Amino acid sequence: MHSSELNIAIIGAGVIGLAVAAEMAQKHRGVYVFERNRTFGLETSSRNSEVIHAGIYNPPGSLKAKLCVEGRELLYELCARHGISHRKLGKIIVAVDEDEFGKLERLCEQGRENGVDDLRFLSRKELRQLEPEVEGIGGLLSPSTGILDVHALMSFFHSQAKRSGAEFVFNAEVIGLEKTGTKYRLGVRDREGIQSVLARIVINCASLNSDQIAQLAGIDTSEAGYRLHYCKGEYFSLSPPQRDLVSRLVYPVPEESGLGIHITRDIEGKLRLGPNAYYIDNIDYKVDDTHKEAFYQAVKRFLPAIEREWLAPDFAGIRSKLQGPGDGFRDFVIAHEDKRGLPGLINLIGIESPGLTASPAVARYVAGMIE
Ligand SMILES: Cc1cc2nc3c(=O)[nH]c(=O)nc-3n(C[C@H](O)[C@H](O)[C@H](O)COP(=O)(O)OP(=O)(O)OC[C@H]3O[C@@H](n4cnc5c(N)ncnc54)[C@H](O)[C@@H]3O)c2cc1C
Known part of the structure; x- marks a missing residue:
């Protein structure tokens, strides 16, 4: 890994991190994805219903609703164009x-x-x-509700990201995240020990651990409403x-x-x-x-x-x-943390259903934040 090339660090290679990597790598150089497992997509993204949701369930105006409807259209298009198994069975x-x-x-x-x-x-x-x-x-x-082969979708995002120059670092768990000047220092535990790398932009797609990553960066997750x-x-x-x-x-x-x-x-x-x-x-x-x-x-x-x-x-x-038992609706958190004094840190927290459906739209949304 050449730290000088590390422009954008994405934490987590589930369907969200993969979609974000594929989108970012088309526009930026030095995109690195850190994944603690031996390969991509071994957690939530391969343990779900594989349903392409239409966009019925979430309140109008919410990111969940908007990105689901947008993501559904993008997914059908992507599946058709790249031969990803899917069926609009209703x-x-x-x-x-x-x-x-x-x-x-x-x-x-x-x-x-x-x-x-x-x-x-x-x-x-x-x-x-x-x-x-x-x-x-x-x-x-x-x-317009359908099903798809999630693994095929993730393989597609992975290859697209790699073709555009993104690097995947597997067996690499992010255990530290600290702002130093205009960059972030990531502590990454791999088989050889703990490596330290610098990145200009960090995108937290760590799903079940995304609140912990935000905490590592110094955010009080209880106060921010980020506790999962x-x-x-x-x-x-x-x-x-x-x-x-x-x-x-x-x-x-x-x-x-x-x-x-x-x-x-x-x-x-x-x-x-x-x-x-x-x-x-x-x-x-x-x-x-x-x-x-x-x-x-x-x-x-x-x-x-x-x-x-x-x-x-x-x-x-x-x-x-993000909502505990009995709590009301909570939307996806997709936040550029510049207002918390952390410019260049983007947190994605609470990306539950319809996260899979929304994935290509989430990636575009994140890319828009970076522009
Ligand atoms: C039961 C269930 C059913 C669902 N059904 C549907 C459905 O039918 N349709 C739909 O649209 N959505 C559905 N969803 C939601 C969808 O599965 C998720 O929104 C989506 O998979 C989230 O993807 P992700 O990339 O955020 O998470 P993940 O796939 O969990 O990826 C996160 C990755 O981050 C890695 N990671 C975590 N911490 C670190 C760290 N410190 N360092 C490095 N790597 C790290 C993990 O190893 C993991 O690979 C369902 C979810 C569940 C649980």
Whole structure:
């Protein structure tokens, strides 16, 4: 590593750090990405539903809403142009009673305000026609929701960044970050020990550790509202005798800390239920088999044909949330910290769902901050 070349240091090579690296490397020289794992994308970015969200769930005007709608368009374009596996298979949010139907109406209004212009209400009959196994009094159809192969997307960003000259330093954990004059000194732990490197710009894409990185730079994370809360989401695989049990993504009306346990399908056609949502103190990716009954009951409400035996523990992911239990909405933090006396430091904190969908738009947004 030649420290003199180190212009921009990106911490973390998940889908966000990769997208940012790909965008930055097109315009700047000396872009370095530091990733503590042996390669990219081994954490949150490979432990999610792989859904390209339409942009329904977040309040109008929020970064989450704006960057989701923008990112969705960019993603479909990118996937089509570069042969990244994806399917715009559509999704249905099902209302099982009148109360839920009311919530769907509000959700639909919000989606339309966010610029999701193809949402359509379904009557019970239409719901039955589209998804014969799904039971409800009606639903909301989102035709532009889809799925993609996240690993293929990350490989694409990685190669694009490398082709444009970005350097990836794996097995390199950032453990120190200090402002010195007009630059930042990063302490990087690798196999040989602790290296010290200087960078003009630092972009913190460390997801589950992004609050700790901000703290290293001297920010009081409690005061800034940057403290993260971990919220686990487990998945159970669903293996019904007939693979075409549903042909779209089927969701319940959303709950407080997640979108509700839904039926997803990955790009290979494998069905899954999940994720649930509960706060934890320590990172642990084990799936608790005793949660199976709750998954079964949650989905049975709108998929009466489901059998317990079709469910098996699959994997879990952890959301990096700015809101703790019972807290209201919190938006993505994407902040240039010049007002805190840290010019050139950009923090990305709380990039939970729809972070994957938003990733190319997040990258453009960050690039705009640097210009
Ligand atoms: C259960 C679940 C389901 C989801 N479903 C969807 C979905 O369907 N659609 C959607 O749009 N979004 C979804 N999301 C959100 C999406 O997965 C995330 O927004 C996105 O993956 C975040 O990417 P990231 O790069 O910030 O995080 P990560 O992939 O976690 O990457 C961060 C990287 O930083 C590295 N790192 C951390 N600390 C350091 C350090 N000190 N030094 C060096 N490297 C470091 C880590 O090793 C890691 O590789 C879901 C999330 C969860 C948890």
